[in-house]
Amino acid sequence: MVLFKREKITPAVSRIRSTPDVCMYLVEGNERAALIDTGNGVGDLKGYVEELLMGKPYDVIVTHGHVDHASGADQFDRVYMSELDYELSLSHCTVEHRKSSFSYWREMFPGTMPEFEEEDFIPVRTRPYLPLSDGQEFDLGGITLRMIHTPGHTQGIMVVLDVEERIAFFGDACGVQVLMLAQETTTIEMYQKSLKRLRSFADQYDRVLRNHGTCESPCSVLDDNIEVCEKILTGTDDAVPASFEDVKCIRAMETDPKSRKRVDGKEGNILYLPEKIR
Numbered sequence: 001m002v003l004f005k006r007e008k009i010t011p012a013v014s015r016i017r018s019t020p021d022v023c024m025y026l027v028e029g030n031e032r033a034a035l036i037d038t039g040n041g042v043g044d045l046k047g048y049v050e051e052l053l054m055g056k057p058y059d060v061i062v063t064h065g066h067v068d069h070a071s072g073a074d075q076f077d078r079v080y081m082s083e084l085d086y087e088l089s090l091s092h093c094t095v096e097h098r099k100s101s102f103s104y105w106r107e108m109f110p111g112t113m114p115e116f117e118e119e120d121f122i123p124v125r126t127r128p129y130l131p132l133s134d135g136q137e138f139d140l141g142g143i144t145l146r147m148i149h150t151p152g153h154t155q156g157i158m159v160v161l162d163v164e165e166r167i168a169f170f171g172d173a174c175g176v177q178v179l180m181l182a183q184e185t186t187t188i189e190m191y192q193k194s195l196k197r198l199r200s201f202a203d204q205y206d207r208v209l210r211n212h213g214t215c216e217s218p219c220s221v222l223d224d225n226i227e228v229c230e231k232i233l234t235g236t237d238d239a240v241p242a243s244f245e246d247v248k249c250i251r252a253m254e255t256d257p258k259s260r261k262r263v264d265g266k267e268g269n270i271l272y273l274p275e276k277i278r
């Protein structure tokens, strides 16, 4: 069973695709490396990464505490994540939650993911993470990774900036379908403030990478989502009734049912709960 597949993005950055529709990033400097996110916690990600790194020391950065980003964290010793997401990760990354989210996927997209044995599941990490905060830097030797705290999708979520290569790893923080659907999300009003702050770094990157779907967006996705927030706040979005994994919600901007892209051609979009706007 092949669970991990590497795609070279730049000489230093690799995307590691996993199942279902999730990826991690491996950034290699001259002296150290960093794994950004740990996926769904099925299979031996650590073994796969260490084979690629051939002995180079590395740290693990978990952008936020969700099931498809933090579930593989227990395999690794040095794992950084914002303290604001510690508790969330404990409840979100349980093996039970993974199994139920996998069965949802198998139902929605038959044949796209394998069945797993019990021993394929990495247990949820209950030992401590190392703290991760805004402005924190990782010097990998020739490559610097800088954290930009961007609360919205979760309270502790980080955008990671690869300073020298001018790449911003937006992850789930800002994309084509930002999920603002749960207890751990901020209001749309606060999220818009976060995005406006993120825009103050816009002159420091030329490329935006994400962890799902196409895994990349034009830089305009940020301005699109700031505009979508404004539309939600002023009640001028398309407000299409939608659902995500059985959660009834609102899709801010209308999408084409086949391509799932915005009908007006713009990139950013948000799924939200009407009671969490302000």
Ligand SMILES: [Zn+2]
Pocket: 064, 066, 069, 153, 172
């Ligand atoms: Zn997430």
